[in-house]
Amino acid sequence: MTKQRLRNIKESIIRTFFFTNGLLAIIVLLGIFVLLLSSAVPAFREIKIKEFLTSITWDPTSPVKAEYGILSMIVSTLLVTIGAVLIAFPIGLGVAAYLSDVAHWRVREIVKPVVEILAGIPSVVIGFLGILLVGPALAKVFGKTNGLNALNGAILLAVMALPTIISISEDSLNAVPPAYSEASLALGGSRWQTLVRVKIPAALSGIIAAFMLGMGRAIGETMTVLMVTGNARSFPHGLLDSVRTMTSNIAIELGEVPYYTTHYYALFAIGLVLFIMTFGVNLVADVVLNKYQEREQ
Amino acid sequence: MFYAKFKKWIALAELALALVFTPILIAQTKKMIQVKGSDTMVNLVQILAEEYMTKNPKSAPLAVLGGGSGTGITALINGTCDIADHSRDFSAKEFNQAWERGVKPRVFAIAVDGLSIIVNEKNPLNQMTMDQVGAIYRGDVKNWRAVGGPAMPISLYGRQSNSGTYTFLQEHVLKNKNYSTDVKEMNGNAQIVEGVMADAAAIGYVGVGYVIDKATGKPMKGLKVLTISKDEKSPAASPMDKDAVDTGKYPIARALWQSTNGKPSAETAAFLQFELGPEGQKIVEREGFYPIGAKYIEANMKNLK
Numbered sequence: 001m002t003k004q005r006l007r008n009i010k011e012s013i014i015r016t017f018f019f020t021n022g023l024l025a026i027i028v029l030l031g032i033f034v035l036l037l038s039s040a041v042p043a044f045r046e047i048k049i050k051e052f053l054t055s056i057t058w059d060p061t062s063p064v065k066a067e068y069g070i071l072s073m074i075v076s077t078l079l080v081t082i083g084a085v086l087i088a089f090p091i092g093l094g095v096a097a098y099l100s101d102v103a104h105w106r107v108r109e110i111v112k113p114v115v116e117i118l119a120g121i122p123s124v125v126i127g128f129l130g131i132l133l134v135g136p137a138l139a140k141v142f143g144k145t146n147g148l149n150a151l152n153g154a155i156l157l158a159v160m161a162l163p164t165i166i167s168i169s170e171d172s173l174n175a176v177p178p179a180y181s182e183a184s185l186a187l188g189g190s191r192w193q194t195l196v197r198v199k200i201p202a203a204l205s206g207i208i209a210a211f212m213l214g215m216g217r218a219i220g221e222t223m224t225v226l227m228v229t230g231n232a233r234s235f236p237h238g239l240l241d242s243v244r245t246m247t248s249n250i251a252i253e254l255g256e257v258p259y260y261t262t263h264y265y266a267l268f269a270i271g272l273v274l275f276i277m278t279f280g281v282n283l284v285a286d287v288v289l290n291k292y293q294e295r296e297q
Numbered sequence: 298m299f300y301a302k303f304k305k306w307i308a309l310a311e312l313a314l315a316l317v318f319t320p321i322l323i324a325q326t327k328k329m330i331q332v333k334g335s336d337t338m339v340n341l342v343q344i345l346a347e348e349y350m351t352k353n354p355k356s357a358p359l360a361v362l363g364g365g366s367g368t369g370i371t372a373l374i375n376g377t378c379d380i381a382d383h384s385r386d387f388s389a390k391e392f393n394q395a396w397e398r399g400v401k402p403r404v405f406a407i408a409v410d411g412l413s414i415i416v417n418e419k420n421p422l423n424q425m426t427m428d429q430v431g432a433i434y435r436g437d438v439k440n441w442r443a444v445g446g447p448a449m450p451i452s453l454y455g456r457q458s459n460s461g462t463y464t465f466l467q468e469h470v471l472k473n474k475n476y477s478t479d480v481k482e483m484n485g486n487a488q489i490v491e492g493v494m495a496d497a498a499a500i501g502y503v504g505v506g507y508v509i510d511k512a513t514g515k516p517m518k519g520l521k522v523l524t525i526s527k528d529e530k531s532p533a534a535s536p537m538d539k540d541a542v543d544t545g546k547y548p549i550a551r552a553l554w555q556s557t558n559g560k561p562s563a564e565t566a567a568f569l570q571f572e573l574g575p576e577g578q579k580i581v582e583r584e585g586f587y588p589i590g591a592k593y594i595e596a597n598m599k600n601l602k
Binding site: 230235 | 459483
């Protein structure tokens with residue numbers, strides 16, 4: 001074989017290898033979706049979809065009447081997630097802006113690794129902190145008798161989402177061409193005006209991506225919320241109520257449910273709803289990013 | 298060319314893998330006895346297993362896991378454990394499922410538990426009737442004032458639906474009605490104890506073994522154990538009173554069970570004999586539970602044959 005033919009064969013093998021890997025990612029995602037769908041559909045032979053999505057009581061083992069309503073859990077998940085993002089986003093963006101624009105390089109050398117270490121703390125340990133520190137503190141501040149509520153979960157999830165939000169936002173801010181900031185400063189803008197009106201809008205697509213990734217982490221977090229939100233099945237009336245998220249519920253019940261019963265399929269249906277929610281969040285993020293990039297061009 | 302360069306390292310890696318896997322393979326030759334189920338019983342059974350293995354080093358190793366009575370029974374039916382721990386009886390549905398899968402459960406009572414209703418030590422109440430406890434956990438009564446306590450909303454702590462204790466309380470005290478949806482469903486007895494200790498308006502239910510401080514023999518600091526009476530006219534009894542639990546004066550006492558699929562194997566039977574014998578029952582008492590009475594001993598012996 002000629003040297004040229006050998007090279008061509010090698011190239012096409014490598015190309016196929018990369019293509020297969022890319023295909024694998026899509027296959028895994030589709031596979032998960034198909035598995036969830038096929039395990040969730042049998043649930044709806046016995047449960048009406050309307051009751052599933054709009055009823056507020058989840059009590060599959062009730063001796064009176066088994067109920068499969070997940071509205072309370074959907075609202076609980078949203079409460080905890082949105083609370084977490086509301087807390088983490090200003091702090092995260094602030095730290096990112098500080099690290100990229102204001103901090104002395106020595107401060108940056110220390111703060112950036114510390115933030116990355118924060119990302120490595122196991123969720124169980126953070127849950128522990130929630131029970132021992134945040135819970136009693138919340139109880140004292142709000143005059144309640146215990147701190148096992150949605151706010152506790154939101155604070156802890158914010159702590160867990162912060163490293164992602166900070167890292168990606170800071171990288172986006174640093175990626176803004178220096179020419180933009182230099183032009184703004186040269187035209188007489190202050191450093192604050194440069195940051196807020198030039199740098200952040202220029203880095204907005206990356207910041208939104210950071211926001212979405214942080215939110216995705218918060219929606220799917222199980223262990224921490226399981227430990228600190230109290231797991232009460234009631235419909236939440238505020239951040240200070242004890243709540244049960246969809247992730248906690250699956251973790252609590254999937255270990256004991258007898259296989260192939262309606263209860264079992266219903267848990268997969270909850271997983272499907274969670275999957276669709278996360279997928280929706282990412283889809284919206286993509287659309288926003290595309291629109292913004294189009295406008296820029 | 299690649300192989301020649303790293304021949305030394307590849308040989309070392311193969312040796313390391315062999316050294317790691319050989320003892321694991323040797324250990325696998327003795328099959329483990331898997332025990333799964335009740336969280337109420339998990340600490341007790343772990344200690345029983347440890348002492349059994351210390352006294353019988355040649356026996357098959359025992360692995361004890363929690364997960365709740367429901368988990369244990371499900372595991373027995375699915376064939377993923379040898380012994381199921383449960384603090385409640387099999388339900389009719391579970392019996393049917395077991396028979397459908399060809400599993401014929403044999404049940405052994407290994408201890409007796411006085412299910413304890415605990416409140417924070419700051420709570421001025423000392424006793425309640427079973428009806429009052431039921432009304433509180435059903436959500437019919439929402440404020441301590443209604444049962445003679447301070448004017449505070451009741452903060453409910455309980456177990457999750459996989460727990461035998463949850464089911465037992467629902468059957469015997471809530472009279473098979475639904476729990477209030479405001480119950481904070483904790484992951485186990487220990488979490489309920491922690492929650493009640495930190496919350497002045499709390500009420501919770503745990504096995505008596507979790508209430509007693511092993512060092513002093515009294516209830517743990519921060520907790521108060523309520524005495525319970527069957528109704529308004531009967532005298533109230535405490536779950537820490539051995540006589541009251543034995544004679545039925547304490548209305549929410551129950552047996553703690555272990556089940557096997559059919560006649561237990563030789564290794565499993567040996568462990569069961571240890572638990573049901575004098576050594577095992579002494580450990581049961583040491584852990585804060587109560588030893589089984591004559592009636593249970595007879596039934597156990599029949600099932601071992």
